[in-house]
Amino acid sequence: MAKFYITTPIFYVNDKPHVGHAYTVIVADVLARYHRMRGDEVFYLTGTDEHGVKIQEIAEKQGKQPKELADGISAKFRLAWDTLNISNDGFMRTTDAHHEDAVRYALSEMYKQEWIYKGSYEALYCVGCEQYKMKSELVEGKCTDHNREPEVHSEEAYLFKLSHFAPEILKRIKSEKIKILPVTRHNEMVSFLELEGLNDIAISRRKEKVAWGIELPFDPNHTTYVWVDAFLNYITGLGWPKDKTRMEKFWPANVQLMSKDILRVHATIWQAILLALGLETSQTLFIHGFFTVDGQKMSKSLGNVVDPMEIAQTYGADVLRYHLMREISFGSDGDFSLRRLEERHESDLANGIGNLVARVLGMAEKYTGGKVPEITASVFSNVWDAYGSHFEKFQPDQALSAVWGFITDVDKFIDTEQPWVLAKTDTERLNFDLYILLESLRHLGRLVWPFMPSTAEKIFTQLGLPDELKVGYDEGKKWGGLQPGTRVTKGEGLFPRLIPNP
């Protein structure tokens, strides 16, 4: 039995989840469920990143302790993922005690081996604000509030010997030992490393500056900065360093999903930390794009941030899952639009899968009293081959396309066979066709399960197959799994139209 370990980034708890977070988590969920369906032993990890000066500041503004703030937002993420039916096996919080212990352990180890050394860090201090600034907060090198260049303060810090690992990392990326997908991202990283290389980076801040963080075990005046803390979740989530069996079974991760903005740090700093700790590097980094909303950048100031909870509550989790997986070509940027979501709901879900299921079960009730006929037969080309190969190539959107092609084939079959005529003229052929149709719905349920788990379960219920998910992958994709005599019932429509036609 193969293992499959998949991770999403851990999300920063400065605000509640938005549709971009949801997208990453849904993609990971679809891949995780697909591998579970195949019978692989799966571990799916997500979580929240909770330390740092920003959290400290937001908490102060709200008159809260940082931990209190983090608890609240972290809970919102978990609730959102429950609502979206995300099947993660672990949820890491960087404030979990065993994570903090592990981070201290990692820091000590790296310090002992001199991968971490004392040096200095150049901080930018704006006298006007009386605050340190990030490079990203400056416009043309100036503080936006005071229109002046910040002073450069040199500050004691601990540095990580990232530069040492650059050649090895480049080698591994080139040889695809660390595989970066899609190809354009691989090329991007290779040229970045070849042209610019890597400098050592500061991994600590003075405690008076960033109090909300994990103290360095070898210097209580410093807390560790985001890198060591956040990245380690990918292995502390497996119980590292204590739980050796789980670590040995699942590490290295088969797929680490992320969006393009954090590729660089994952392909460099994170891999270097692993090397420094004597661990295997990641197998695959899969990079997806960003969303715009109705063609515009999603931002708080524009007020167009999409809340996945609202969408799920209005339309249903499966509708959002389907839409995101189908609409966005996996790996590239995409646009999120409610109008498109509603369009897809009507055409693909209501008219497509919803109508087909109702159509077939309606006929079964009408013509055979809801009993699966005694005849078994197959006519459709094997949709499973295309489906599986798309998944192997990390193209879940293509896999979905193949499933919808299958739906069209079944609709076509009904039109060609005209069961409503056969009902009057040829009972044997009618039964033959009905078996094919009902069995097709069983396959449809299985195909759709990784994407839309609730919908799949509804289909199985209507087909009288409560235990269908317990059937193994190879067994389940064979034709003829539906037993003659099974009692089927046309239940509630899967996706009632939002706008009934006149």
Place this chain on the structure above:
RNA sequence: CGCGGGGUAGAGCAGCCUGGCAGCUCGCCUGGCUCAUAACCAGGAGGUCGCCGGUUCAAAUCCGGCCCCCGCAACCA
């Protein structure tokens, strides 16, 4: 010369890596069917694949140049 993505039918997108009849969804037109959530099926109209040049028997696809749009600029998925 900072990095990257994009410009393909009225709208939204795929195809480009690995050249070989330009494809999908929505919308529109015509026809069929009546089992189904007025759903389904067939046929059709609609595109100088941003512009210019090159390579090639053959270019949306490869190469060079230009124009326009959009992100990012080592913690916003």
